[in-house]
Amino acid sequence: MKRNKVNIITLGCSKNLVDSEHLIRQFQASGYSITHNPSVVDGEIVIVNTCGFIRDAQEESINTILQLGKAKQQGKIRRLYVMGCLAERFMAQLMDELPEVDRFYGKFNWKQLLADLGKSYNTQLAHERCLTTPAHYTYLKISEGCNRFCAFCAIPLITGRHKSVPIDTLLKEVEHLAGQGVKEFNVIAQDLSSYGKDLYGRLALPELIDRMAQVSGVEWIRLHYAYPTEFPYDILPIMAGRPNVCNYLDIALQHISDKVLANMRRHIDKAHTLELIDRIRSEVPGIHLRTTLMVGFPGEGDKEFQELLDFVREARFERMGAFAYSQEEGTYAAQHLSDVIPDNIKQLRLQQLMELQEEVSMDIQQQKVGKTLRVIIDSEEADYYIGRTQWDSPEVDPEVLITKDKPLEIGTFHDVAIREAMPFELYGSVV
Numbered sequence: 001m002k003r004n005k006v007n008i009i010t011l012g013c014s015k016n017l018v019d020s021e022h023l024i025r026q027f028q029a030s031g032y033s034i035t036h037n038p039s040v041v042d043g044e045i046v047i048v049n050t051c052g053f054i055r056d057a058q059e060e061s062i063n064t065i066l067q068l069g070k071a072k073q074q075g076k077i078r079r080l081y082v083m084g085c086l087a088e089r090f091m092a093q094l095m096d097e098l099p100e101v102d103r104f105y106g107k108f109n110w111k112q113l114l115a116d117l118g119k120s121y122n123t124q125l126a127h128e129r130c131l132t133t134p135a136h137y138t139y140l141k142i143s144e145g146c147n148r149f150c151a152f153c154a155i156p157l158i159t160g161r162h163k164s165v166p167i168d169t170l171l172k173e174v175e176h177l178a179g180q181g182v183k184e185f186n187v188i189a190q191d192l193s194s195y196g197k198d199l200y201g202r203l204a205l206p207e208l209i210d211r212m213a214q215v216s217g218v219e220w221i222r223l224h225y226a227y228p229t230e231f232p233y234d235i236l237p238i239m240a241g242r243p244n245v246c247n248y249l250d251i252a253l254q255h256i257s258d259k260v261l262a263n264m265r266r267h268i269d270k271a272h273t274l275e276l277i278d279r280i281r282s283e284v285p286g287i288h289l290r291t292t293l294m295v296g297f298p299g300e301g302d303k304e305f306q307e308l309l310d311f312v313r314e315a316r317f318e319r320m321g322a323f324a325y326s327q328e329e330g331t332y333a334a335q336h337l338s339d340v341i342p343d344n345i346k347q348l349r350l351q352q353l354m355e356l357q358e359e360v361s362m363d364i365q366q367q368k369v370g371k372t373l374r375v376i377i378d379s380e381e382a383d384y385y386i387g388r389t390q391w392d393s394p395e396v397d398p399e400v401l402i403t404k405d406k407p408l409e410i411g412t413f414h415d416v417a418i419r420e421a422m423p424f425e426l427y428g429s430v431v
Contacts, residue, residue, distance in 0.1 A: 012051025136411030296346030
């Protein structure tokens with residue numbers, strides 16, 4: 001056990017990661033030594049930033065806490081703190097069931113953790129954080145919470161109502177990070193589409209992105225987690241006109257059947273979904289759309305699932321993820337809809353959907369063979385450099401494997417000639 005050392009373990013999404021990075025910066029300013037590596041736990045204090053979104057994530061968080069509880073009992077660590085979404089959602093229950101945890105903090109009161117250790121939160125460093133990503137890219141969280149209240153989703157139960165971060169605050173953070181050498185900003189929120197409505201009475205995402213694009217050093221801006229209802233269409237000409245705003249949009253659609261969408265309380269129907277996709281593609285030629293779809297939600301019979309398959313086949317999403325519905329405590333669906341579809345049927349549908357998407361992805365990837373694409377270098381492996389195009393978000397999207405014909409520096413951009421394609425990888429050489 002190393003004195004005055006803190007291990008921070010982040011579980012779940014990139015939004016949690018941003019919180020951890022802000023906390024790390026504060027600890028550093030208070031004189032602590034910090035590591036952010038779940039495989040090496042040797043500090044006297046361990047902090048787990050938990051995820052509570054779906055059942056699998058909750059189980060991962062609990063198992064991590066239990067393992068660290070054993071390490072504490074064995075004297076390997078002195079204090080164990082838990083923060084984040086799981087603690088926010090199930091605080092009282094966790095306090096009863098996990099006495100090995102010294103203290104729990106929710107998603108928004110983690111600053112109190114510093115005070116409990118005899119340190120004060122440094123407001124002058126509020127826009128600073130210690131990056132845990134490679135130095136050339138980061139995530140920028142522009143809001144918290146959600147007002148949509150979809151039937152299946154527990155996020156509003158955890159994060160509360162939608163709260164935007166002011167534009168000037170975000171620009172200060174972007175300028176600071178760009179000054180440190182960050183080139184790529186992945187803009188994230190539970191609901192990008194609503195950004196600014198609570199602060200300015202209007203959809204302000206277009207203004208924010210346009211002003212970010214003018215910050216010196218910002219090479220790529222990529223947008224994650226837009227909502228299809230009340231979509232801020234003014235963002236499209238900015239994407240088309242600003243060369244450093246990636247032609248990429250992550251917009252979770254969840255389903256296409258009117259019946260299922262109504263049950264999900266998504267506030268949109270099939271016709272408007274198709275109009276939305278058509279308009280985005282027409283105003284931003286070459287855009288890559290990433291979406292997330294759900295199978296097995298109450299009301300999804302064979303007919304509705306076939307409608308979903310037909311939609312995926314015709315819409316040809318360049319990037320797609322999917323998951324099987326699981327009933328989450330406290331949600332509208334858990335209280336009002338019966339989860340009648342057996343798990344084996346859900347898993348079979350999920351497999352069918354992803355197999356279809358693999359075919360679509362392979363076709364789209366093949367169309368890149370013979371082209372030269374701008375690629376950023378993320379890492380180096382034994383046989384290849386690993387990079388991404390503007391259409392590939394870190395961690396979740398395809399990578400470009402580049403032959404090691406000459407040394408390349410991590411975080412630099414290169415023109416890469418694509419010579420081979422797989423469903424989720426491209427292979428090429430620097431021009």
